[in-house]
Amino acid sequence: MENNNHNTEFVFAKTNYIFLLIGLAIIALGFILMSGGGNDDPTKFNDAIFNFQRIKLAPTVVFAGFGVIIYAILKK
16 A cells, blocks of 8 residues: 655745745846946946946845845745
8 A cells, every 4th residue: 555645835934935035026126226327329438337326235235135035045
C-alpha cells in the first residue's frame, strides 16, 4: 500500500508574499528613479545624469528593496 500524505502547505505565509511584492515595487521605484537624463542633441553634454536622485537616492532605494526581500525570505 502506498501512503498518499502530501504536504500541501506553501513555503511562505501570506505576509511573506506581501513583503516580497512590496520589495519588488521598491526596487522598481529605484530603477525608475535612475532612468532619464538623456539629451536630444548628441553634441551637448547633459549634467543631469550626475544629480542627487540618480547617484545617491535611487541606489539607496534599490538596496532598501533588496533588504525588504531578504527580510521577507527570512521571516518565519
